[in-house]
Amino acid sequence: MNRREFVAAAASVGVLGGGAAIATDRVNVGEQPGAAESTQVEIETLDAPGxxxxxxxxxxxxxxxxxxxxxxxxxxxxxxxxxxxxxxxYGADVRFLSVSNEAIGGTVTREDVADWWSRNDGRWSVGVDTELDLTAEFDVSTVPTTLVLDADNEVAWRSTGEKTVEELQSGIDGALGER
Known part of the structure; x- marks a missing residue:
């Protein structure tokens, strides 16, 4: 293999690896903290644990x-x-809200969301984004997406995919000014 073929092969592996990392949610692309719009969104909450x-x-x-x-x-x-x-x-110092952005009333009901919540040990506020207002406001394009808003209503931390306790703590600590 000559040098040109080697460089082309290495670049291809890098592109494929980067694409796989993004596809499997191992890398967050374009998810930088920033100011949230001042628009407030009202979320319907459900009768469920917590x-x-x-x-x-x-x-x-x-x-x-x-x-x-x-x-x-x-x-x-x-x-x-x-x-x-x-x-x-953090529950005493930070508001927690989990929201399903599924189409409620079709194949998924409010009761289905509340049952899922109960089976998965949810114990804080849970709601549904029936009109996708919150989904649009915060440009949520995948689930799970987790955001931490600071006291000034700015997105202090944002990430997708499964997060560790330490990653979540870091996001909250940054919003609380405890970095």
Whole structure:
């Protein structure tokens, strides 16, 4: 193999590897923290463990961990233990809200979301984004997506895929100014 073929082969491996990393959610591309629009979104909350039927407005001037999930998402279910551990640690100081952006009323009902929540040990507020307002406001294109909003309603941290307790803690600590 000559030098030109070697360089071409190495570049191809790099492109394929980078694409695989992005496809498997090992790399976050284009997900830099930044200012959220001042638009407030009202989310319908469900009667489920740790949650009451009603609504929550996001953002509201408090540090908030926002997790967007779907009941069909295996990684979303696998993310719940880490989210629960972080909720147990920060729940008094940080608002937690998990939101399903599935089409409610079709094949998924509010009861399905509440049942999934209960089976996966959810114990903080859970809601549904029936009009996809929150999904659009924060440009959520994949699940799970986790955002931390700081007290100024800016996105202080954003990531997709399954996160460790340490990654979630780091995102929250940054929003709380404890870096």
């Amino acid at each position: 949650s009451t039927a009603g609504s929550i407005t996001i953002p509201d001037g408090r540090v908030t961990l926002l997790s967007v999930f779907a009941t069909w998402c295996r990684i979303c279910a696998e993310s719940m233990p880490a989210l629960g551990q972080v909720y147990d640690e």
